[in-house]
Amino acid sequence: MAAIRCLRHLTREADKMNITGMTAAEIGRKIKAKEISVIEAVTACLDAIEQYDKEYNCFVTVDREGALKQAIEVQKKIDAGELTGPLAGVPIAIKDNMCQEGILTSCSSKILSDFVPTYTAEAVLKLMEAGAVIIGKTNMDEFAMGSTTETSYYGETKNPWDITKVPGGSSGGSAAAVAAEEVPCALGSDTGGSIRQPASFCGVTGIKPTYGRVSRYGLIAYGSSLDQIGPIAKDVTDCATILEAISQYDKKDSTSVNRTDNDFTTALVDDVKGMKIGLPRDYFTEGLDSEIKDAVYKAAEVLKSKGAIVEEFDLGMVEYAIPAYYIIASAEASSNLERFDGVKYGYRTEQYTDLHNMYKKSRSEGFGAEVKRRIMLGSFVLSSGYYDAYYVKALKVKALIKQAYDKAFEKYDVIMGPVAPTTALDMGASLSDPIKMYLGDVYTVPVNLAGLPGISLPCGYDSDGMPIGLQMVGDAFHEKTIIRAAYAFEQTKEYKRPAGVSERGL
């Protein structure tokens, strides 16, 4: 600790720099150029969390001690020339459904409220290898089930743009922490929109990679056939940089795909000339907020002006995506969550009469309402006599949705549309009407069902000043195409901070 204090003292000059206002890439560059130290970058984030997170509740765990220790290690390696990458020394937050050895990993659930993993998730390990410093674990909807981060056992996260509104979910803690500039970047996970939708609600950028691009080893499963880990940051560059670091074939994940095109930063090119962009007409129907519709069309115009060819087309299958998604994801979840039984780890009820009573009470007390709802739904659709009618049929729908996209990608490079039908909702509005919340996933879930990559980035603001997200979807393993399109669009915009953030220190 003495060393830390000393370093702090020596570089007072750096304190004047607004480290938390920088992007991950900027912080990385300044560390490399020795304009700031890793400790300073990490301390700036820890201080910001301490100062502002009481208001937003983005974090479940802040690992101050571990982060400072990592910072010293990383600085040594940077000084020794062993770490030279863009993320060396960059602070990052991790959604609380990714295992980190020795650190509480709760999935924001009571049932895992004392669970400390014995191993670290592959994606987190990749970040550590790149020299990123893990600051802490972010809040989420319990077991990633929800679109508002209100179902967390640790209380809801608030939207930094307006604390009466939800940050979206389930990676709401990650998105809000980036928007609130508590950290420059974070990892989220996306099963039905859980990276893209909160990024949209919080005015930041997030990528859901192609299924199989990033290892799921150590990600506590919700819907195994749909889950993907991805980055959330303030711009496309940071997202591409982080995605590059975490994408790698992993033999520990059977669904991981061995690719050689993980060099996403090469796609950060401001050029969309001749790029074919399709706007699905079926996305711009009733239910879509008109301000969002206008913002997306406007974005299309911007890209057109930069040389892209933009057309409207009929994607099809849109109305079947939500029911298929909730059947498949819930079915998988009902099985994935069976291991939380009070036997081996996690919460166990205090008093019980026998084994089955222990199971029943531990799970009844340990899971929240939304998780129970999906376990029941999932168990039902897999039960004998209903399996074919629901689960098998949903899998057929999934295949048809993939076909619809395949057909579209014969013609277009990018499919563009809104991320969500509305901007961030008021706190509490969705809890009373889960179906309404489910319907909010209409533009994001088809992408998971088809296993495709999608990016969400800000494209405007509604009349209340809440951010509007733009979604670009690429063909399987064509992340570079959407990164290029998003980057080109981003060049026409200035990054905008929530009022509460930009007014800091004034």
Place this chain on the structure above:
Amino acid sequence: MSKAYETVIGLEVHVELATKTKIFCGCSTAFGGAPNTHTCPVCTGMPGSLPVLNKGVVEKAVAVGLATNCTITRNCKFDRKNYFYPDNPQNYQISQLYYPICRDGKVEIEAEGKKKFVRIHEIHMEEDAGKLVHDPYTDSSLVDFNRSGVPLIEIVSEPDMRSAEEVIAYLEKLRLIIQYLGASDCKLNEGSMRADVNLSVREVGSETFGTRTETKNLNSFKAIARAIENERERQIDLIESGEPVIQETRRWDDTKEYSYAMRSKEDAQDYRYFPDPDLVPIHISDEWLEEIKAAQPEFRDEKKLRYKEEYELPDYDIDIITNTKRMADLFEETIALGANPKKVSNWLMVETMRLMKEHQMDADALAFSAENFAKLIKLADDKVINGTVAKEVFEKIFTDDIDPEVYVKEHGLATVNDEGALKTACEEAIRNNPKAVEDYRGGKEKALGALVGQVMKAMKGKADPSSVNKLLKELL
């Protein structure tokens, strides 16, 4: 009993596959070990862990399928079987329901002098569960996950067997095939082979099946035979007294020689099977299948023919030698080292069998090496040791696998070929046993034996009896 009944039996046989590592992780499958030492996040069901299929399991399952004349499912999948039990860390077992790896096989069995085929419905791969240990001091149960994730295949037969004899013949057949493949040691008592018996009875001549029960916890062939008899009688008694047979699972208690109902069909669980999304479909390519085929060993029936032709051994010997892979291997390895097949066979038939009986052990447990066995046969052939000494040394090989050359030297057991010493001993025996000498000269051939004995005693057993015989005759 007024009517004649027929017993209809089908078996579900679980076999632990002898891979070095578990089916979905790199942990050791070794039996024993301190509790929870052969474990990792995968086989203890830690959150976030993922299964990765061990290819060796697929190869062994396909090998068993080929040896039992099954059709191999070229694109198969794993499914999750969901049920809560503490020995099952995920609370679902990864198994195969919709696309098992092998289907529609058959094996030929011989029972009560008749040959017949037993059809195999399917063979599927799955993971074993952990073990629950009850701790009486704290009145709680502890879980050992060392066995969790050990690979299993389940071989499901059609209801083609009609008696305990046929069931035993079928199990023996499976055991031999699987042992010959090196796919498992198939020990019922250690649980590496487990058989559940599905049994129903019907009147002779009836075309429809009766209601069946499933009996579990059968740990030996004897227990299986007894349980079949017991269950047959129980069902016939029910039918005769006009009561229905209830479809249920029963547990056999071998000490009480009685089975009791565990659960009926009504409380059968809904396992909510669905394809495991963490595992990708397995494609068995033509090349892969050919590789597995090419690696198939010589099975018992083929060996029997070859032994007869090549070594001209009696059928009885061939039967015993090929009855376990261990003995057949020992036989072939010893021959490969230059030993005479007939002599090897004799040692196996006589001394080895005698010692196995004495030690109450199976051929599978034979632990001595072909090297030391071959050396012993050579020492006896070369008359370096005599027959009595050879048996004595073999016992040491049998129990401790000692090197007979070293042992004979260290214990001074080599036959003495010093003619002077032998002659002195013979002369001494003649001098000291005038009665025997007289008898022999009087025509009693047998009397020579007593003299030989005296000489052997004087030589401390290290003389070659035939040389002693010859020398005595000359001197007399």
